[in-house]
Amino acid sequence: MAITAKSFTFLLISSLFLVSCFCTKKTQNTFPIENGLSWTFYDYRCPKAESIIRKQLKKVFKNDIGQAAGLLRLHFHDCFVQGCDGSVLLDGSASGPSEQDAIPNLTLRAKAFEIIDDLRERVHKECGRVVSCADIVAIAARDSVYLSGGPEYDVPLGRRDGLNFATQEATLANLPPPTDNASAILRALAAKNLDATDVVALSGGHTIGISHCASFTGSPLSTRSYHGGNLCRGSQGNLPHRELYEHRCARY
């Protein structure tokens, strides 16, 4: 819970500025950060943590750059529900790998969970279990942005892993649904201390990745379209719930 969504946004936004003004990496480290986080957190305990993650993700993305989007979104889902505490990874979490029917689970990539698991193993093999999963998710999201052509930003570290998974109720209450209009999204993010500028910056996350047809063609069981629906022509109709989610729009 050490880092809030606000500071994540702050980093995202500041990194955009840094790219545009060609400032050095050092300047970035002067930004105020949450209590408990630090720019040097693993310098003694696991100095190689970030380089291990970067190196492995380069390999993963060489094979499939699409995975970058899955990892970025995982960080968003982790941070918005109960803070960036790694709880998205817990069995039982509605966003996590074990809730079969929770909508967030259906649209987070299973592969993203596997990649994080693998990174955790590599980092823990090097240093023991001193690096939190929440930090690994945060670093992986940063590297996903950078390695897919976006800006680079420093990530202050020291997040603690939460022990409690998020219920489906908490998950749905904290992640705005795709049906929300702009005012509803502004309101939902204002509740997390994020302003309109933050919302615009964070929306930049959608520069990469995919959406499943069901995310914007109405509820899984209806054929009503929220956004025109032509992109998904052919995937609607009588498909069962699960199958609808498996139709990627790129096919149409």
Ligand code: HEM
């Ligand atoms: C604020 C409200 C947000 C809404 C309503 C929203 C909604 C969505 C929806 C509906 C999808 C498609 C899911 C699917 O069908 O598979 C999606 C995908 C995605 N979102 Fe968001 N999102 C929001 C915020 C964010 C933020 C803050 C980030 C990160 C900075 C983010 C990053 C992504 C990424 C990278 C994908 C693609 C995932 C993939 O390819 O696997 N989103 N989002």
Ligand SMILES: *[C@@H]1O[C@H](CO)[C@@H](O)[C@H](O)[C@H]1NC(C)=O
């Ligand atoms: C946005 O959605 C809300 C319901 O969440 C509705 O009350 C409002 O009228 C909508 N605003 C616009 C501009 O469509």
Ligand SMILES: CC(=O)N[C@H]1CO[C@H](CO)[C@@H](O)[C@@H]1O
């Ligand atoms: C995309 C994703 O992670 N789906 C998971 C949802 O939950 C089921 C079962 O618990 C997993 O098998 C899926 O991989």
